Amino acid sequence: MTTADTLPAQETSSPYGVTPSRVLRSEWFKLRSLRSTRVTAATAVLLVLAVALLMGGTYESGGGDSDIDPVVLVLQGTLLSQICLAVLGILVTAGEYATGSIRATLTAVPARLPVLWAKAAVFTATAFTLSLSTALVVYPAAQVLLADTDKAGSLWDDGVLPALVGNSLGVTLIALVALGLGALLRSVPGALGVFIGGVVIVPEILGALPYEVAERALRYFPTQAAHALGSSTPLPGAASPGAALLALLLWAGGTLALAGALLKRRDV
Numbered sequence: 001m002t003t004a005d006t007l008p009a010q011e012t013s014s015p016y017g018v019t020p021s022r023v024l025r026s027e028w029f030k031l032r033s034l035r036s037t038r039v040t041a042a043t044a045v046l047l048v049l050a051v052a053l054l055m056g057g058t059y060e061s062g063g064g065d066s067d068i069d070p071v072v073l074v075l076q077g078t079l080l081s082q083i084c085l086a087v088l089g090i091l092v093t094a095g096e097y098a099t100g101s102i103r104a105t106l107t108a109v110p111a112r113l114p115v116l117w118a119k120a121a122v123f124t125a126t127a128f129t130l131s132l133s134t135a136l137v138v139y140p141a142a143q144v145l146l147a148d149t150d151k152a153g154s155l156w157d158d159g160v161l162p163a164l165v166g167n168s169l170g171v172t173l174i175a176l177v178a179l180g181l182g183a184l185l186r187s188v189p190g191a192l193g194v195f196i197g198g199v200v201i202v203p204e205i206l207g208a209l210p211y212e213v214a215e216r217a218l219r220y221f222p223t224q225a226a227h228a229l230g231s232s233t234p235l236p237g238a239a240s241p242g243a244a245l246l247a248l249l250l251w252a253g254g255t256l257a258l259a260g261a262l263l264k265r266r267d268v
């Protein structure tokens with residue numbers, strides 16, 4: 001009998017076993033320690049703020065923008081910040097393949113899927129917190145400039161807070177689609193190209209088609225669904241908030257599920 005056989009089980013077991021909480025902490029440390037995270041997050045916030053102040057400072061009552069929902073008007077910069085967060089989502093997954101560090105990650109967590117779920121969870125929490133915090137600061141700031149116009153209001157007006165939360169959910173879920181594409185394609189340029197083409201360009205092409213079925217389907221594409229979530233008043237021709245949220249959840253969940261299935265089957 002060897003010495004190891006005589007030791008109690010608690011002394012021979014490793015204190016560094018893989019657990020969900022440790023995988024989460026590892027992914028959180030990687031995300032917050034990267035310079036790209038700080039730069040991309042700061043850019044996303046500044047874009048939303050700059051566009052909101054521009055819209056607030058140049059808006060005139062009764063002009064061509066008078067029929068636009070006030071939340072939509074103020075948060076026009078979300079369309080730009082959305083791309084920034086999508087790039088960050090792609091870097092979270094495909095970036096590790098580009099640097100080769102994914103080998104060390106999957107060696108430490110051989111089950112593989114916990115890595116993807118941890119990346120998605122940490123990124124979702126970060127993106128949603130950043131987006132919502134930005135919206136809660138930017139909307140009142142823009143309202144200072146809109147005080148004497150027909151778009152004057154506050155956070156406590158009917159539908160405003162749900163619209164700000166919906167806007168943040170939309171941005172986060174679209175960025176989560178990008179994260180899934182990064183895990184699927186394992187290439188930063190490839191995933192970015194598919195995201196821009198599929199999420200940004202294809203809906204514009206479908207919108208130009210003179211077919212009712214294309215118009216109905218377009219309501220449930222990511223960017224259009226997110227737009228419906230971020231309005232304090234119902235948008236004509238858009239999906240209902242519940243249907244839009246469900247569509248975004250299916251887009252993000254489907255992309256991650258496919259990425260998870262391929263992660264288990266393919267070599268690193």
